[in-house]
Amino acid sequence: MKTEEEMNVSENATVEEQETVTLDRRRDVSNNPLCLSGRAVTKIFGSGKKETVAVNRVNFDFHEGELVSIVGESGSGKTTLSKMILGLLPMTDGEILFRGQPRDISTNRKKREYWKNIQAIFQDPFSSFNVFNKIDTVLLDCINMNGGKDLPKEKKIEMMTEACSFVNLKFAELTNKYPFELSGGQMQRLMIARVFLLKPKILLADEPTSMIDACSRATILDMLLNLRDEIGMTVIFITHDIGLAYYISDNVYIMEHGFFVEHGSADDVILTPKADYTKRLISDVPKIHEAWDLSTVE
Ligand SMILES: Nc1ncnc2c1ncn2[C@@H]1O[C@H](COP(=O)(O)OP(=O)(O)O)[C@@H](O)[C@H]1O
Ligand SMILES: [Mg+2]
DSSP states (O other): OOOOTOOOOOEEEEEEEEHHHTTTTTOTTTSSSSSEEEEEEEESOGGGGGOOEEEEEEEEETTTTEEEEEEEOOTSHOOOOOHHHSSSSEEEEEEEEEEEEEEEOOOOHHHHHHHTTTTOOOOOOOGGGOOTTTTHHHHHHIIIIIIIIIOOHHHHHHHHHHHHHHHHHHHHTTTOOOOGSSOOOHHHHHHHHHHHHHHHHHEEEETTTTTTOOOHHHHHHEEEEEEEEHHOOEEEEEEEEEHHHHHHOOEEEEEEEEEEEEEEEEEHHHHHOHHHHHHHHHHTTTTTOOOOGGGOOO
């Protein structure tokens, strides 16, 4: 794995500049149409003495163009909820609504239809790629999947070049490379380039910056926000880090032991927390009310 420096990729803005820019980009999305809602969404693993209620009757409303974070410590149920939202894990109980209508993924065909609307970026970008596929194949697949199969080759190259430059990567330098030849930060940027080409309604990002260095992290977060602005999609950001959630989110949901203990705008929840759990998460972040130093984020 190479470092950003070795690949000679420039990161333009400093961390401080990006922080100001990002906080300015919070939005009030409460009047936007609903994109994804959950009603009493529940997941119980096992039974009897071995029963674990991983997600316990949670309700949520995510709007179009919203950047919403789900924040909780390890084991609080974030990944289980993500998998249900993605349609990868059946719910024990409850209902998920997509654009106000009950989501139907009862057949493979309906599932594939739903998956056109939702994309995911995971913690470990390397797990998301077939290691034998070159980078251009990864991007070409997105164009083909998104109805661009019959476009002329030149148009496809133009689209891939645009997607790469959106995330500060040079397509010409990547065409013959394999995923393992990139750094972690570059891989996550490639994931974002994929989303740029696929233009889903919803992007679910589960701890996407936890395996990369602080500088790349700021860049990735900035690019996620650019993508939200560009496509107007809903971004569901999953994190254990309440400082990070404050930094990027319009709204936050706080998750403890499978429950949402409170939710609201990032400012309301984090500057005037009501639940003891939220207060405890905040007290673990020493400087949340002051200018937030990205280098301290785990
Ligand atoms: N496949 C599974 N079988 C049994 N228990 C599980 C399974 N997946 C997760 N859990 C349990 O569900 C709870 C929530 O886990 P998870 O959703 O991974 O939390 P988080 O992503 O917030 O760390 C944990 O107690 C975990 O042990
Ligand atoms: Mg998890």
